[in-house]
Amino acid sequence: MAKHTKHTSLTRRENGNFAPNEIAILGTACGVIADLVNQVSNQLSNYKLAYFDASHEKGIEKNQLSEFVFHHEGNLQITTSGNINKFEQRLQFAQYDFVFINGNHYEGSKQIVFLDPAKEASINKRIDQVSDIQFFVKSTKDIAIFQSIKDKFPNWEEIPLYEISEIEKITNHIANIVKKTIPNIKGLVLVGGKSTRMGKDKSQLDYFGKPQKEVAKELLENNKLETFFSVRPFDEVYLEHSQKAQGDKKNVISSGVEKSKEIHDTFLNLGPFGGICSAFQKDPNSAWLVLATDLPFLNNELIQLLLEKRNPSKVATAIKGKGKEFVEPLITIYEPKSYPILLQYLAQGYSCPRKVLINSDVEIVEVSDAFIRNVNTPEEFENAKSEIKN
Known part of the structure; x- marks a missing residue:
């Protein structure tokens, strides 16, 4: 006997946690992540990109009014009273070719993992959130792959590894990821x-x-x-x-x-x-x-x-x-x-x-x-x- 379904089964657009095409960057200071995203985005200006982060300000009261501030050059600043909702975010991010996520705060379906000795404990804590590593970024030249990553990913030696200074190589790798997401x-x-x-x-x-x-x-x-x-x-x-x-x-x-x-x-x-x-x-x-x-x-x-x-x-x-x-x-x-x-x-x-x-x-x-x-x-x-x- 066929199982009764309450709602019509529709084909859904492929999505990650928050966007159709997303990548979380984690394992180093938030400022380093934001800087990397800005450098890469400047070189990939032919794509429509977004960055999803958490506010680091403390003591902010809940907004009673959503503000939309438009600039004549096309910039838009939004301060809203809404909360994070993956279905709302998917609508907002549906227009972007690729979304970078601060993985220190939110999960993404793909990951870039920094190897930062000061953040090894953070990676160990979030190892369950790490599922599809695209590449590693070394904060220092002599840093080694963390043991928690070796234990979870037996193929860790096959995953590309770049130094933080190799922006062009990092950008090219991300560009290739974006190209693979272009729909047929x-x-x-x-x-x-x-x-x-x-x-x-x-x-x-x-x-x-x-x-x-x-x-x-x-x-x-x-x-x-x-x-x-x-x-x-x-x-x-x-x-x-x-x-x-x-x-x-x-x-x-x-x-x-x-x-x-x-x-x-x-x-x-x-x-x-x-x-x-x-x-x-x-x-x-x-x-x-x-x-x-x-x-x-x-x-x-x-x-x-x-x-x-x-x-x-x-x-x-x-x-x-x-x-x-x-x-x-x-x-x-x-x-x-x-x-x-x-x-x-x-x-x-x-x-x-x-x-x-x-x-x-x-x-x-x-x-x-x-x-x-x-x-x-x-x-x-x-x-x-x-x-x-x-």
Whole structure:
């Protein structure tokens, strides 16, 4: 008998204790840890980094008011009355490529361990918190690996070891860790639209001898992206097909598409916005290259350009026509960090992906307007088909 579950089981974004990608630094004075983080961060300024520490001030009264102080250069100082909550922190840190944690105060899923003779007792005390050492840092040249570490990690000799002065080597090692956390990309072709102005399904229009949705899918698959069709909720698709042919619900495969390659909308009546969110609900750990099917002039070179210019440190990488004011939200790579932002806009009553992109930190790739012309009406379809043929 299947076990009863009270709540729907959802795929979760991979997280450490406080952030998707985190590393705790422990085993030396807090000032030394902060200094190392600052030096490394200065050399990795192309990434979005954060440092999570505890206040060392004493005798502070609990705040009755949360203060947000903005500076015109973009700096923000927050003094809040809230307490640490890993779920809140994960939301706050979801936008960062990597989070450094002062491991003297908080645990992280990965660790950098200082070998400081003055802090050996501290390491011994926290040895249960040390689980995945990335490398050691020697505070002095003649310091040896602590016995508690040797006892817990039989492979300790294989773990890299640097001196505190080797900032460049430490930075390069951390940079490689960050690179390994860059999400892979999957493709999403939006075919769930109602095509009201066209009068028939735009994804089925034939410009190149096959339905346009297949052309869009091949564009993404030719660039080695596992690709899915974003389709309307299953019940809607079933109803539409049951009106055309007899058959039970289990045997309906919309438009002949392999069902495992379909993502049915779970965010209902939200158009492309719902399709994007539904894809992230299926896999919140991948980036999604979203493509509409009303763009017949889009070609492989443009997809390759978008992939080449991808900036995973941004919320998204989006195409913009050189003569256009705004980006095209349906020729865009959405990073996993965009998912909580999309949900925040939805909570405010907005379901426009372009509005999200306009007001977020986005990498913009400019191209000729000719490549990203939308085809929405029968007249535009005939004109586009004639232009492509000629």
